[in-house]
Amino acid sequence: MIDDTTLFAGLDTIPWGRMRHAYGRAGEVPALIRGLADPDPAAREEALDAMYGAVHHQGDVYRCTVEAIPFLLRICGSGRAGAGQVVELVASIGGGDHDGRLKGPAAQARDLVTAQFPFWCALAADDEPAVRAAAVKALRACRSRGSDAASFLRARYAEEADPAVRAAIVAAVADLGRARHAAGVAGWVADLLASEPDTRVRLTLFAELNTLPAAAGRLTLDAALDLLDAGYAEHGEPPTPAGFHTATLIGAVRERQEAADRLRSRAALDTLVRAVVNSFGDRVAERTALVTHLLAADDWERRLDAMYPTLHLAQGWRGSYQDVAALAGRQLASPHDELRRRAVRVLDGLGSLAAPPPTRWPRRSRTACGKRPGTxxxxxxxxxxxxxxxxxxxxxxxxxxxxxxxxxxxxxxxxxxxxxxxxxxxxxxxxxxxxxxxxxxxxxxxxxxx
Known part of the structure; x- marks a missing residue:
């Protein structure tokens, strides 16, 4: 492990106070960089939140953001706890999966990140799965070397033992394929879908293949339902809470997710269900049938995971959603707090779809103020x-x-x-x-x- 003296050499010689970030002068950036390497997870989360909130605010890149990259790269390769989150930060600073032309500091940041291509390939074989998954995102950001990144990741897939990292590799290669940085991606994904043993990775493969132009319309609703049934047949342990609190946005989101997953045995399926439903795109009838199947299930986790895909479907595409709204409304009687909370949010988002007008007024109906309707x-x-x-x-x-x-x-x-x-x-x-x-x-x- 690299010692602090080597890790932060030259950090205090840079005139940070002359630079600016989203909220003013960037004089606190050295302290934030040191915080990212702190052994205390709460200190790391506070520093990470401040980096995303000011130095890389809403994806913006400033001069101080570019100047921080060399020190962030040292932390990425230091083997310290939390290095995976710093790799993700650097990947985001480098433009992530943005495929357009970048200018100014954003273009400089992408060039610096792309120049570390061999470094990201080495981190993709790190001992820590979180670092390997984050390195995949960094390779995804190397758009000018997209073909090389796709080839490397396809070869790496066969050696990767962790299902979550394999799923990240699939998402990265498919994204590069959609952006025309790699050829033959649809065939590769289709072959893996037929041979991959892990159900959750197969759900990722299905969702990505269903969005690739070369495979558009080939995957069926029945295939999606079979995969989801197989995924929900597998049970595991609820995710382990981090065990600390910070007064940050990242901390609030983490704690909210921990509370939502506290009683779940298949928490990982939440994002996978969204991906599978959304992958059907403008095939509204199939998307509606899919969420209806989940909302009508006896398993409360299926109903929970169907909530947000239902809202995204109804808000994004025209269709008849009264039956779906009625199924969502029934979840308000559920004993599960998270399911009730999501049901309220869905019904609020559905608006008038959640309460279609009656064909006639009851004879003795009264409004809240005691008046008859229409008076x-x-x-x-x-x-x-x-x-x-x-x-x-x-x-x-x-x-x-x-x-x-x-x-x-x-x-x-x-x-x-x-x-x-x-x-x-x-x-x-x-x-x-x-x-x-x-x-x-x-x-x-x-x-x-x-």
């Missing part, structure tokens, strides 16, 4: 409709429909929305029913937010 009022009192506008509509909802499920959620979280704002929204239930609003909602004319 008007000029009352400005809290709990009453304001302005000469039609009162919010309310109607009986079918058990399990998105509207009744959303109201069930509102009953569970009475403090989630302001009572004063409730007057502008419908109560999705009817008096005397099982979903009759609680006293806090009735007294304020409350309901669900618009």
């Amino acid at each position: 008007t009022t000029t009352s400005r009192r809290p709990g009453r409709c304001a302005g000469r506008t039609a009162c919010p509509r309310s109607a009986r909802s079918r058990p399990g429909s998105p509207s009744s499920a959303m109201f069930a959620y509102s009953r569970s979280w009475p403090g989630r929305w302001s009572r004063r704002r409730c007057h502008a929204t419908p109560v999705i239930c009817s008096p005397g029913s099982a979903n009759e609003p609680p006293s806090w909602c009735r007294s304020s004319g409350g309901g669900l937010p618009a």
Whole structure:
């Protein structure tokens, strides 16, 4: 392992204070670089968050970002804990999978990263799987040597023992193939799909092959369902939490993911399901059938993993999604917190699709303020409709429909929305029913937010 003196030699001789990053002068960059090599994981996470937040803010590259690269490269090859995250940072600074023409400091950074091509090839055989996976991303950033990178990674695939690294290799080679930096990629991926023993790597192969122009339309819905069934048949242990806290964005995201995966035995399938569903592109009918199959499953993890692909599908492509919205609404009665949370987000994103209008109003339906649907009022009192506008509509909802499920959620979280704002929204239930609003909602004319 390289000692600190060698690792940071020359770091303090650079005039960092004369340079700028996203939030001002870059005088703190030496401390951040040292923090990336700190043995304390919390200190490393704080330094990494600051690097992404200021020195490489939203993918931007500044002069100080370019000047930091030589020191980041030393950390990458130092064998220290957290080196894989630094490799990913350098790959991102080098442009990642951006295929367009770069200018200024961004072009300088890409040239510096590409010049280290042999170094990334060596790291791709590192003892640590996280470093190997990150090195694959760095090779993916070497766009001017895309053909060489693809050839190296295809040869490396046969030697790689870790499934996660093999999946990263597949994604990198497929990306280079789509960008026309490598030839014959579709045939290579198809051959691996037929021979790869690991189910999760096969799901990656399926998703990547389904997006390659040479294989467009060849993969079927039944093949995707069979692969997903095989993936969910395998159980493992929930991911181990990192065990520390930092007041950073990266830390908050990590802790949120740890909480979401706490009870899961197949957490890795979350991103794989998204990739498989999205790989069908404009084949809306097949994507809808796929998410419907998952949302209707008895296994709560399948339903959980189908939530975000459902939202992306409905927001991105025209189609009939009332049945899908109803299935999503039913998840609000789930005992699993994460599934309920995602269901709320999906229904919120679906908007009017989550509550199609009824064909006729029930005879005794009343709005939150006690008025019949369609009547008007000029009352400005809290709990009453304001302005000469039609009162919010309310109607009986079918058990399990998105509207009744959303109201069930509102009953569970009475403090989630302001009572004063409730007057502008419908109560999705009817008096005397099982979903009759609680006293806090009735007294304020409350309901669900618009």
